[in-house]
Every structure is written in structure tokens, then in C-alpha cells.
Amino acid sequence: MADKTNLGWHLIRGWAIAVYIFMFLPVAVVVLLSFNASQFGSFPMTGFSFRWFAELAQNEAILRAFRTSIILGALTAVFSTTLGVLASLALVRYNVPGRNMITTMLIAPILVPEVVLAVALLLFLNFLGLPKSFPLLLAGHVIFTLPFVILVVQARLVSIKRDIEEAALSLGASPRQTFFEITLPLMMPAVLAGGLFAFTISFDDITGTLFWKPGGVETVPTQIFAMLRNSISPEINALGTVMIFMTVGLPLLGLAIARKVASKGGT
Amino acid sequence: MSAVTLKNIVKRFGGFTAVHQTSLEIPEGAFVTLLGPSGCGKTTNLRMIAGLLDPSEGEILIGDKRVNDVPIHERNLGLVFQNYALFPHKTVAENVAFGLKYRDVPSADIPAKVKAALELVQLPDVGHRYPKELSGGQQQRIALARAIVIEPDVLLLDEPLSALDANLREDMRVELKRIQERIGVTTVFVTHDQSEALAMSDFIVVMSEGRVEQVGKPEEVYNTPASEFVANFLGASNIFDATCTSYGGPLVGIEAPVFGGMDIPAEKAPNLKSKGSAKLVVRAEKLVLSKSSAAKGVISVPAKVETVDYQGQAVRYFVRAGETQLQAINMIDGRPFAVGDEVNLHLRPQDCAALPG
Numbered sequence: 001m002a003d004k005t006n007l008g009w010h011l012i013r014g015w016a017i018a019v020y021i022f023m024f025l026p027v028a029v030v031v032l033l034s035f036n037a038s039q040f041g042s043f044p045m046t047g048f049s050f051r052w053f054a055e056l057a058q059n060e061a062i063l064r065a066f067r068t069s070i071i072l073g074a075l076t077a078v079f080s081t082t083l084g085v086l087a088s089l090a091l092v093r094y095n096v097p098g099r100n101m102i103t104t105m106l107i108a109p110i111l112v113p114e115v116v117l118a119v120a121l122l123l124f125l126n127f128l129g130l131p132k133s134f135p136l137l138l139a140g141h142v143i144f145t146l147p148f149v150i151l152v153v154q155a156r157l158v159s160i161k162r163d164i165e166e167a168a169l170s171l172g173a174s175p176r177q178t179f180f181e182i183t184l185p186l187m188m189p190a191v192l193a194g195g196l197f198a199f200t201i202s203f204d205d206i207t208g209t210l211f212w213k214p215g216g217v218e219t220v221p222t223q224i225f226a227m228l229r230n231s232i233s234p235e236i237n238a239l240g241t242v243m244i245f246m247t248v249g250l251p252l253l254g255l256a257i258a259r260k261v262a263s264k265g266g267t
Numbered sequence: 268m269s270a271v272t273l274k275n276i277v278k279r280f281g282g283f284t285a286v287h288q289t290s291l292e293i294p295e296g297a298f299v300t301l302l303g304p305s306g307c308g309k310t311t312n313l314r315m316i317a318g319l320l321d322p323s324e325g326e327i328l329i330g331d332k333r334v335n336d337v338p339i340h341e342r343n344l345g346l347v348f349q350n351y352a353l354f355p356h357k358t359v360a361e362n363v364a365f366g367l368k369y370r371d372v373p374s375a376d377i378p379a380k381v382k383a384a385l386e387l388v389q390l391p392d393v394g395h396r397y398p399k400e401l402s403g404g405q406q407q408r409i410a411l412a413r414a415i416v417i418e419p420d421v422l423l424l425d426e427p428l429s430a431l432d433a434n435l436r437e438d439m440r441v442e443l444k445r446i447q448e449r450i451g452v453t454t455v456f457v458t459h460d461q462s463e464a465l466a467m468s469d470f471i472v473v474m475s476e477g478r479v480e481q482v483g484k485p486e487e488v489y490n491t492p493a494s495e496f497v498a499n500f501l502g503a504s505n506i507f508d509a510t511c512t513s514y515g516g517p518l519v520g521i522e523a524p525v526f527g528g529m530d531i532p533a534e535k536a537p538n539l540k541s542k543g544s545a546k547l548v549v550r551a552e553k554l555v556l557s558k559s560s561a562a563k564g565v566i567s568v569p570a571k572v573e574t575v576d577y578q579g580q581a582v583r584y585f586v587r588a589g590e591t592q593l594q595a596i597n598m599i600d601g602r603p604f605a606v607g608d609e610v611n612l613h614l615r616p617q618d619c620a621a622l623p624g
Contacts, residue, residue: 161350161352164352166319167352167354167413168365170339171365172368172369
């Protein structure tokens with residue numbers, strides 16, 4: 001009996017490990033090969049080297065793409081969190097007519113396939129006679145990062161009791177002062193998390209970006225895509241490694257900060 | 268001058284009327300309780316005084332100033348909630364100092380005022396802590412300190428003791444009353460707990476279904492209920508359909524089932540204005556079970572004990588006299604009676620009250 005359950009557990013454990021290997025091995029290979037001294041991006045490795053990272057740092061096109069991606073991601077985060085916080089406040093704190101309908105519509109971009117969204121926005125711009133431009137690329141990114149911000153911020157706002165805001169009002173703080181002194185600090189962990197989501201989603205988006213970007217503008221993912229069309233250079237492995245650290249490390253860092261802020265005085 | 272005046276206030280939520288035409292004057296420095304079951308409109312009234320709800324009709328005055336159009340943050344009120352509503356991201360001292368920031372208090376004076384407020388609620392050493400590090404009772408004291416440090420014109424308490432344990436609740440009751448007397452602030456207290464209302468109030472406003480049933484001192488409301496609702500809500504009462512046989516003099520004649528005819532003092536039937544149908548109110552604790560016969564002037568009726576509900580210092584009996592079941596709450600003197608005992612029910616007419624039928 002005991003042997004049987006043990007065997008079962010071994011099988012489950014083995015299966016779980018296999019799944020993890022399947023998921024993470026390709027990523028691990030990319031990271032590993034980015035340190036390969038050889039000039040072919042494949043096994044066997046011929047030595048350990050930072051050579052490809054150094055070359056990366058000197059590649060103007062990649063650096064430009066990085067700057068574009070970071071600016072785009074940061075602006076997306078700022079606009080998405082601002083709009084998301086305002087929308088959540090309205091939807092949670094005020095009795096807006098058609099509240100459920102509005103919530104559904106704001107969340108919808110998650111459910112619509114990104115290609116459809118991308119083409120739709122492009123056709124819309126075409127219809128309006130607007131040329132592709134950086135602000136429109138930004139608008140596209142805001143549209144599909146907004147639902148994540150709203151979901152996170154709304155959940156937090158619901159847990160902040162209205163009593164606490166009423167107490168602040170009764171003590172003489174105006175509604176605006178109450179928002180900045182009480183409501184905003186209390187939902188800050190969610191606002192930061194939402195902002196980080198928006199940044200990372202924008203940073204590694206490719207589908208929408210390919211449709212919306214004006215000529216000559218490349219983000220990191222579209223740059224990689226362009227480079228892959230010519231050849232598989234080990235530089236791409238190095239770039240991939242940097243991307244992994246940015247898109248995985250940054251949210252983890254953000255979560256750690258949020259947790260620290262929340263535990264300091266949190267609810 | 269009244270500290271708070273409600274003039275013909277009505278509050279509707281869509282088609283539902285939460286508060287029917289209500290007028291009320293709350294004297295300066297008084298401790299007034301709005302008492303009633305949930306949904307009676309007591310909290311709605313409090314929230315209208317606070318400025319958290321706008322009345323549909325009528326006027327609200329604080330002092331002699333009409334405040335209908337004054338937003339809550341300009342009303343200078345202290346508000347204490349059932350679940351404390353402390354700011355979780357601020358220390359206790361920052362919580363208490365919060366209201367002072369928005370007043371013309373020199374920032375050098377703030378620490379001294381915070382300290383004085385914390386001493387008043389007997390928690391002088393917790394200023395640096397966060398609310399979640401304190402117990403419920405302590406948090407409610409801090410909420411009280413935060414509300415009174417701003418020297419409000421009116422202190423509004425919305426079921427402040429309901430979230431606390433039973434023992435703590437009684438301590439806090441005494442404490443709250445002590446602090447209110449000490450600073451003399453006009454206080455409006457909302458509760459559904461009759462013992463809190465009776466113990467703390469200068470005046471009780473009993474409410475039911477959006478209407479004021481009675482306003483009076485605790486002993487008036489308790490001993491001379493103005494309506495059947497009040498008689499039932501405050502304490503346990505036996506209420507009988509009776510007939511008024513004579514009135515106008517110092518005594519009112521009442522003919523009631525079980526007890527027969529009796530004369531009760533006119534001040535125990537202030538609203539009885541005509542002969543004919545009336546109600547007789549007999550408080551459960553005024554009905555005494557006894558084996559002996561009654562003294563002169565005391566009505567005695569034979570009865571049989573049906574249920575015994577032992578409560579420690581007192582016993583609640585359900586007894587049957589003829590066809591009628593009555594309840595009696597007696598202090599325990601020796602051994603309580605047992606189910607099936609034949610007893611005499613003793614009742615003094617002056618302990619009864621009468622209402623118009």
C-alpha cells in the first residue's frame with residue numbers, strides 16, 4: 001500500500017519535472033548560448049565569453065530599439081495606470097449607469113485576439129486618414145494593457161472600505177486631499193503592480209507593434225524579428241537573455257517592493 | 268439653542284422612504300441615542316447629520332447654521348464607525364493628528380494635542396504603533412481620540428461598540444460616557460442595543476420603520492412607553508387589549524384580561540385621552556411569582572409555571588394564567604420555581620402603563 005502511493009508520487013514528481021524542462025529548457029539554452037565564445041549560436045560551446053553582450057552594446061540599431069522600447073513601455077505604464085486608476089475609481093466608488101457593461105468593454109481587449117485588435121485599430125486609423133505614428137503605437141499599447149491595470153486596481157479598491165475615506169472627509173480633508181492622503185497610498189501596491197504589468201506587456205509585445213509601428217521605428221522584439229530574417233547571430237541569444245532579465249526580473253522586483261510597502265502599514 | 272436640529276427631514280432612496288418626516292432637537296452637550304432595530308432609519312439620520320447623505324426634504328441645522336449645502340469636510344464633526352476606520356498606513360499618532368492638519372492648529376501644538384487626546388482615551392504610549400498592532404477595543408479608543416481631538420461641534424457615533432466582545436463592550440460603554448461627560452461634547456449615538464441606550468443616554472429617540480416612536484429620558488422611555496413598539500423593543504413586556512373605564516383624575520381605571528379591574532396613576536398613561544379600547548403594558552420584571560398571598564393593594568392571580576429560562580442572576584418564566592401566557596423576569600431569591608409549580612402572580616397597579624388602543 002505504502003509502496004503504491006510512493007510510486008504514484010514518484011510518477012507525479014517525474015511528470016512535473018518533465019513539464020518544467022519542456023517549458024524552460026529552450027529559455028535556458030538561449031541564456032547558456034549567449035555566453036558561448038563561438039561565433040555560431042549552437043552547441044557545442046567553445047568557451048565562456050561576454051563577447052556577444054559587448055557587441056550588443058555597440059550595435060546602434062539594437063540600442064535604438066532598446067531606447068524606443070523603454071520609452072514606449074514607460075509611457076504605456078504611465079498612461080495605462082492613470083486611466084486605469086481613474087476608471088476603477090469611477091466604477092467602484094460611483095454609481096455609474098451601465099457599470100457592468102463599461103467594465104466588460106474595458107476588459108474586452110484581453111479576450112479579443114491581438115491580431116484582430118491590431119488590424120481593427122489599423123483600419124480605424126486608415127478610416128480616419130491618420131498616418132501611423134509613435135503616439136498611435138502608444139495608444140495601441142495603452143488599449144491592451146489597460147485591462148490588466150483595471151483588474152488589479154479594481155480588486156484592491158474594493159477591499160478599501162468606504163468608511164476609511166468617510167472618516168478622512170469628516171476630519172476635514174477635502175475629497176481631493178482624501179484621495180491623495182488615504183485612497184492612493186492604500187491602493188499603491190496595486191497601482192505599482194498594474195504599472196509593471198503594463199510595462200512588461202508593452203516591452204515584449206510584437207503582434208500589435210508590427211502592425212502599428214511607423215516606418216523606421218523598431219522596438220526590441222521587432223528588431224529581433226528583423227535580425228532573425230537575415231541570420232541567427234549569437235547576438236540574438238545575448239539580446240534574449242537581456243530581455244528575459246528585464247521582463248522576469250522587473251515584475252519580481254516590483255512585487256517585492258509592493259509587498260514591502262503593503263506590510264509596512266497595509267491592511 | 269440646540270446643537271443639532273432636524274426640521275421635517277425626509278429621506279427617500281428611489282421609491283423607498285427610509286426616513287419619514289422627522290423633526291428633532293438635540294440640546295447642547297447632551298448625549299442622545301437613536302435606538303431601533305436595523306432598517307429603522309437611525310443610521311440614515313446620522314449620515315444625514317454627518318453630510319454623508321443629502322436629505323430629500325427638510326433642513327438640518329448645526330448650531331444655528333443651516334448645513335444642507337455644507338459638504339462633510341466643512342462641518343466640523345467627529346465621526347466614529349463600527350469598524351473603527353483607522354487609516355492602516357498611518358501610525359496611531361498620525362491618525363490622531365490627521366484632522367488637525369486641516370485646521371488652523373500651529374504645527375508646533377499638534378504633538379501636545381495628540382498626546383492629550385491619547386491620554387484621554389487611556390492609551391498614551393501607542394502613538395508610534397500601527398492600527399493593526401492594536402486590539403479592537405484599543406483601535407476604537409484611537410478612533411474616538413481622532414474624532415475628539417479636532418474639538419468637533421457634534422460627535423457622531425455609529426454603533427461604535429457593536430464590533431467589540433461583550434465584556435469589552437461594557438467597559439467601553441462606561442469609558443465612552445466618562446469621556447463624553449469630561450469634554451461635554453454634544454453626542455449622537457446610534458445603536459440597536461437597548462441596554463447601551465438606557466445606560467448612556469440623556470435622551471433616547473426610539474425609531475421604527477423610519478419614524479420616531481418616542482423621545483424621552485431613559486426611565487421615561489422604559490417606564491412609560493408611548494407605543495406598543497417601544498414597550499416591546501425596550502425590555503420584555505406583556506401587552507393586553509384592555510378597556511379604559513374612567514380617566515381624567517389622578518387615577519385611570521383599566522379593565523384588563525387576567526388581572527381584572529385596576530386603577531393606575533394617570534402619569535403612566537399620558538396618551539390615553541378617551542374611554543374605550545386601550546392597551547395595558549406589564550413589564551416582565553414587574554410581574555412577581557410568589558407562593559405567598561399578596562399584600563394589600565397588590566393584585567394576585569393564580570398561574571402555572573410552563574417554562575423556566577435560567578439566566579444566572581435572574582430567571583425568565585413563561586407562566587399560564589387561564590388561557591393567557593405571560594412572561595416574568597424575576598431576580599433569583601433562593602431556589603427558582605420549577606416547571607409545573609402552582610404560583611401566584613403579584614402585580615402592583617402603579618407598575619403598569621397604559622396606551623391608547
